[in-house]
Amino acid sequence: MRTPLLDVKDLGVEYRSGWRSSPTKAVDDVSLTVGHGEIVGLVGESGSGKSTVGRAILGLTAPARGTIHLGGQDITNRHAADRRDLSTGLQVVFQDPYASLNPACTIGRTLGEPLEVHGKLSAADARTRIEELLTRVGLPADAIDRYPSAFSGGQRQRIAIARAISSDPALVICDEPTSALDVITQARMLDLMSDLSRERGTAMLFIAHNLAVVAAIAQRVVVLYRGRIMETGTTQDVLCRPLHPYTQALIASSPVADPLRQRKRRAARKQADPVAGSEGRAGATPQGCPFAPRCPHATSTCRIQRPAVTLVDGRTVACHLFTADNPTPEGANA
């Protein structure tokens, strides 16, 4: 098997709010891989640590534990600015289309930035390249001399994508790139991103809170809850046959735009074991499963012992319902 493009092992990121307070674990023991040209979705609700994982990979947040390898090179403790010698390109698209472009720089200047580092291109070549990029992401080539204020949110996000791919990186971290956009714009953006990934063989770590958005673009999905991985697998497996009770709750809570189907889903959700309110978080213990206080299947074991990551049919689940010798327990899909 080829080594994965991105290999994150046992990543831990901590935040300290004061000198003496004990650190908060924003990311705890997260391991994930992204293959060459693959799009992996990283899904979680607010506070799940999904953006922090992305920032740690980008070198914008220092990890407390674990290792990060990109293209075989160890980039764990290297700040983004100290990665000039890296052979594998890494780029980013952020959520906020307004704050992610410098209002005082023309589009040409912004897009030229990743090219400057290589320094091989002449000014004229760089300009041609940037104009090609703009056309590719669906913007007029004359956008090059304009300022970000002349563009709508969707257009700005296209510019941000053009900046991300301009230096032909092997991996782009996309942190909620479409959640600030309207649905029609979002759909076009998702199409553009999958096309670009396919054309150029660019791998993406697609961070999002919306399962349906991830389903539209990712080949594999990693589900994060309160800093820990709950479940990983192919998009089809995780979304159609979720194993972890949290993934099940997440899918059941996401409404679909089909009223007939949604009515049945609502009835099914009501019928299923009532999941304790989302507010019952007080019971979570650091040594147990973070989802235990809300989980309908929780036992006393769940509260005191962290579930091991179990491999089930080529996917991983961190839940006591699944053990190596009992991969499909009764009622797990209820």
Place this chain on the structure above:
Amino acid sequence: MTPSITALRKALARPAVWVSLIWLIGISVACAMASVLAPIDPLEQDLSNTFSGPSALHWLGSDELGRDIYSRLLHGGGGLLLTALIPVGVSLLLAVPGGLLAGYLSGRVDAAATFVVDILFALPGLVVVLAIAAVSDNNLVVMAVAFGVLTSGAIFRVVRTATAAARELPYVDAALVSRLSRLRILARHILPNVTGPLIVQAIVHYSGTFLFLTSLSFLGLGFSPETPSWGQMTLNAAQNLDQHPWLMVPVGFALTATVLALNLVGNALLEAVSGHRRPSQLPDPRRPVPDEPADAVVPPAPASVLTVDRLHVCYPGQDGSDRAVVRDVGFQLQRGEVFGLVGESGSGKTTTALSILGLVPPPGRVTSGRVLLHGEDLLRLNEAQLRKVRGSRIGLVAQEPMAALDPSFTVGSQLGEMICLHRRVRRREARQIALSLLTRVGLPDPAAVARRYPHQLSGGIAQRVAIALALSGEPDVLVADEPTAALDVTVQAEIIDLLLHLREESALTLLLVTHDLGVVADICDRVAVMSDGRLIEEGTTEAVLLSPAQEYTRTLVAATPRLPVDAGEERSWA
């Protein structure tokens, strides 16, 4: 044109600002050309013509030694205006690199620099400068430099804060990820964020320095007694104030006008830098009554609780003409119905909802139409009458629950206040009602929640409390503007369950504004689709979402990302 230049132009267009600028430029030029404009020697004494008052010879009069005040004013300003540049320059030279480094590097460098600045702030500037005057043999330049060092702290703080804030910007992160050198990031992405506040601070600093130097010359320090200066003239005028008050007028005016103009320009720049002046968000109580549609006699359907009829909302455009953001929108809500208003951002859905409550943010206004609540036209009520409708007959649930809650009061006291206001009950009774309301919105321990402050609540609980607040006046219509958009999906599902439960329990009529077709499919009985200010399609949720008649609705439905059918669903379908 970059946005900052646009903002700058706007700031300069205000009369107070350009009058100030003209004054500043005028006084600087006049002082520079003093020997031409005021040919009389400012030192020439004429003891036969003291305290003359304005005359053909002495335009602004003469002083106690018969010296020409006009000439002294022009000759005395230049030295001050120029010398005041020294401390500002010294401050900038020290504070800009220091502030950039401290803000960008943070950590220990920041702590050390901040410590030094704190010490500078603790030193009494005037006392130190007086001491320096004594040891430096009254050397003005040395005193000005010392003053610049002493006051560099203010500029340092501005630069440091702006740098630290700019460091967190996504485009700075993006530049870091693009492996741009730190120096280049500092120069290209961070410095432009700092220059705005820096210019403002420098002007404010200059104005302070100018006043300080005037005080020094008033005290007879720094400036030689032979050369005229505004401080010295003020001193002379003050000594003769009883008999010859006119003496104070020219120099007093020049001083005050210069400092005022500097501050006005500084403030205008500050506004340009920190964004536009925020207009009042309160609706204008004197808003004109909108036009009634031509055939206003058409009665609403009898079962309709709320009727919106041919509503038009306009905002003044940049060229002065009105720009319609809601055009000819009409729909009716039946009792106990959940009616969805969907559309993309800018479609006018929120404006439509807010105009029902008379809350269109200015300068927008309803230009015509009717909003009938049980047959009564809300658009024709005055502000006092509308206040009685809001909360007690129509409740509002906003997108951001924290915005609906006052951070400085407990949940219980806010809820109690609303209940007292709407239901005219005693405090103790209000407390009971508050607890029962909190129970009604599904909070298991209402007494504990009532004791908490908004910042202690999670998003889901805060939205439940906001719904309880909206219900405190027992309205029969609830307008919910994206009530779940800021929440996680699992919490969203619970809030939707709650809204449905409230509808069943008390036949609440719900107008739900949302962009999420999933939420519409989950909760709405009927739905109206808005685009570009118009209502383009309306019908039952099934009809609109499953067989949309309009092309736009079809695109919207097709663009909504869909979840694959999951195993749980398959089983329940079987």
